Amino acid sequence: MIETIYVNAVAGAVGQLIRAALGVKKAIDEDHPIQIKKVVYTTMYGMVCGALVGLLVDDWKFALLTGLSATDVTESLIQILKG
Numbered sequence: 879m880i881e882t883i884y885v886n887a888v889a890g891a892v893g894q895l896i897r898a899a900l901g902v903k904k905a906i907d908e909d910h911p912i913q914i915k916k917v918v919y920t921t922m923y924g925m926v927c928g929a930l931v932g933l934l935v936d937d938w939k940f941a942l943l944t945g946l947s948a949t950d951v952t953e954s955l956i957q958i959l960k961g
Contacts, residue, residue, distance in 0.1 A: 883932040886941035890928015893945025894921045920949050 898917045905912050924945035931941045 886932025894924025
């Protein structure tokens with residue numbers, strides 16, 4: 879059980895790192911500063927989301943996709959709640 883959670887946590891972090899790499903590339907292309915703290919925090923968030931998915935579904939691919947989309951979903955929910 880614990881191995882499943884670890885695998886899914888890593889998959890979630892990898893998914894978020896893929897998304898972060900795209901964001902870093904965009905920042906470089908648009909000549910914006912790269913926010914390392916944001917990359918680290920969102921990677922940890924993707925890891926937590928992947929681990930939680932590991933508790934519900936034993937599929938690392940789903941955890942990877944969760945890591946990719948976790949921050950987008952959260953940011954959208956925050957915007958909806960703000961009004």
